[in-house]
Amino acid sequence: MPSTIDHVAKRAGVSKATVSRVINNSKTVSSELRMKVLVAVEELNFVPNPAARSLVSKKSRIIGVVVTDVTNLFVSVLVKSIENYALNQGYNIMIINSNGITVREIDLLLMLKDKRVDGIIFLTSHLMQEHKLFFKASSLPIALINVSGGDESIIGIRIDNRRAAFEMTCYFLKKGYTRVGMIRAPRDDLFTGKERFSGYRQALKESGIAYNEQLVTTGSLRVEDGYRAARALLENGTEPEALFAACDLMAFGAIRAILDSGRKVPEDIEVAGFDDVPMASYYNPTLTTVHQPIEEMGKLAAEKLIEIIEGKTVDQCDIVLPFEIVFRESTAKTDKY
Amino acid sequence: MPSTIDHVAKRAGVSKATVSRVINNSKTVSSELRMKVLVAVEELNFVPNPAARSLVSKKSRIIGVVVTDVTNLFVSVLVKSIENYALNQGYNIMIINSNGITVREIDLLLMLKDKRVDGIIFLTSHLMQEHKLFFKASSLPIALINVSGGDESIIGIRIDNRRAAFEMTCYFLKKGYTRVGMIRAPRDDLFTGKERFSGYRQALKESGIAYNEQLVTTGSLRVEDGYRAARALLENGTEPEALFAACDLMAFGAIRAILDSGRKVPEDIEVAGFDDVPMASYYNPTLTTVHQPIEEMGKLAAEKLIEIIEGKTVDQCDIVLPFEIVFRESTAKTDKY
DNA sequence: ATGAAAGCGCTAACAT
């Protein structure tokens, strides 16, 4: 059995309160007693019981993290960054996968609240009324990644997805392509996915190219979804000259599908992704993509959330980070950038 | 403020003890009072405070999970599987990345113990004396993935790494190759990595081919390490005919390096990996690799660990799961398997 | 079957 504060107090010949003061550095204790306590703590190998602490402090020092799917590289890089920062601040992380299903997301958010986490970092691609209701009702510190909270009290960390998709699409259009396809996120993805799609459409519009829904398919962000989506596009006779996938994993899947169809990338079809996961520069061909500062996003979310948890005033809530388009082999048909 | 058991008791007109009995189904309560309690619980939106529960029960219902690096696909698939099973059993998981550094691993294990987790799932590639000391001293339920615990009380989930590496290497040797290289795990990887390397050497030995250390390099399991390692091999003049990487990510990196050197895979050099991460069948070329039942491993680790936590007697502690070699394009130079 | 009460390990008023 682990030793308790009582054991320490007894051993050091002081009261529990003094021990508490020493281990929390909460009030000045004479250096004589402090030493005695420290020695006793050492000898008994004392570590305060977090449950007892939580019970009185009403803080768990646990941050809940709800993500879509850790097996997505974007997500795991993000999670690692969050974990790293949080741990340094003395917080632990409780991770849950939602698979992006709204009802499940709500369930998980509620569950985390019931577990009395101090705050929640929530990676999602869309915000429904239900989410917002939860935020309001729970009054828990929340940091959103990829979407904007709207509310002033909610942290939002993201890039300008619309702009990024716009620029990526423009790149293809400037090359003179008229059949630029897109593998977009599911239709219920009402923020990130919608924004990216909207950037794509805007680019077409500004270039005076008619939107052709035959050139657009949907995938649930996994590599196999990209594969399926691309195959559908390849078989419907529209012969896209370029394909823009809403995330890198789908781009990898799409390239695989294109290769399997006997076509080449980028010679026959150029492909671009979104995220710039570590694998993007090691795939064959290396992938042109929108670089998101993933680690920075994770760190920032954790940092701001902890500030709120600890009652500091957070200057900026809705943070839009810069992105960058990284050109690699998958779009290197005619020109090197 | 969340309501407490006292509020519920007052509202239902019963004692706290009765409320406790109802919400825990611990003792029979007359259906009349039970209803009253349930109604009050509902009306007050009561959820028991986990800290208070932990304090008396000495159980946190939290499982600590120490992994090398979530951004490795093998790891994230594993983590997802663990999380999924644990959540269904009412356990939450606390994940930490060790980066495979022994001293850090020990620190993290100790930290989790201090957090009073109910048990630990530990993914590591080697077991040092320090680890074993911790296991013994902590007397915490432990499940090891990828290594064998040795001890009877410790769960070990893995495949026969040595045999798998042996078979993979034999495949190359049977093709008549004499210069089969290996990108092995770091030398301080004293179990998984050592076993895989040892399988490689055994295969050479049984085929009567001299071991050539010029054909072997080391990498820390990340894609960039595979890249670097392969480049080193390509530049030292040994001209390997085939390359066997200790994990899929390094195989991807190696392929990239081979391509960058102007050679082709599998035409000039065949490449095989280890793990069979989801990406393996979508890379270009698709990757021949040792298929590990990753999800099964995660589920099993969680399942067995929870059994131990809950005091059930676990029949089998050291579980060796079957593997399978999956042949794909990266080794399809001369024959299709 | 139900309730009263003790206590889990800690913090924070309040005394001294």
Next chain:
DNA sequence: ATGTTAGCGCTTTCAT
């Protein structure tokens, strides 16, 4: 500066 004490919210004897 230090100690005493009253909880935090729950489970669990022990009575009834």
